[in-house]
Amino acid sequence: MEINESRPFFPVRIVREPNILHNWKSEEFCSTGKLKNWETDKMNTCREPSMKNLLMLFGILLIGGSALTARTNPLPPNERIEFLLFLAIIAGIYYLLLGLYFLGGLWRKLFFILLLTAGILCIFMSFYLAV
Incomplete structure (x- = not known):
């Protein structure tokens, strides 16, 4: 996990491509093992x-x-x-x-x-x- 130096209180993580940054708090793994983005999908299918x-x-x-x-x-x-x-x-x-x-x-x-x-x-x- 890399932290963006310009925003120290907002930890981010690089996903797949180095130029794409995601908020690590908005994503969570379901019990099925699939990555769940809670910002885009509000339904709790987990x-x-x-x-x-x-x-x-x-x-x-x-x-x-x-x-x-x-x-x-x-x-x-x-x-x-x-x-x-x-x-x-x-x-x-x-x-x-x-x-x-x-x-x-x-x-x-x-x-x-x-x-x-x-x-x-x-x-x-x-x-x-x-x-």
Whole structure:
């Protein structure tokens, strides 16, 4: 890192070409390893990978906890198979929707449409099963 002698309180760094100087405070590395310039791009896209990891961990804990419940609370053999099949289907849907969400763009819109559809179907199913 070289410091510009004419402005001692404003440290700069030379990037690629000797004639181009950048403010070292305006650039930061994301968790993905890409250089992020906060002056030109105000959106914090560095947060998405950590949010994706958090949601992946949440899914593992949620589905793993439900599977552990099936292990600790004995169920009849036919119900245990049905419950584990249900958990496998739910895990597939959860991680499919999570993957669609983090693809972004049109896939994120598809994620919200599928989530809204699933929510409406759950409400209708609760009324159907109550009758």
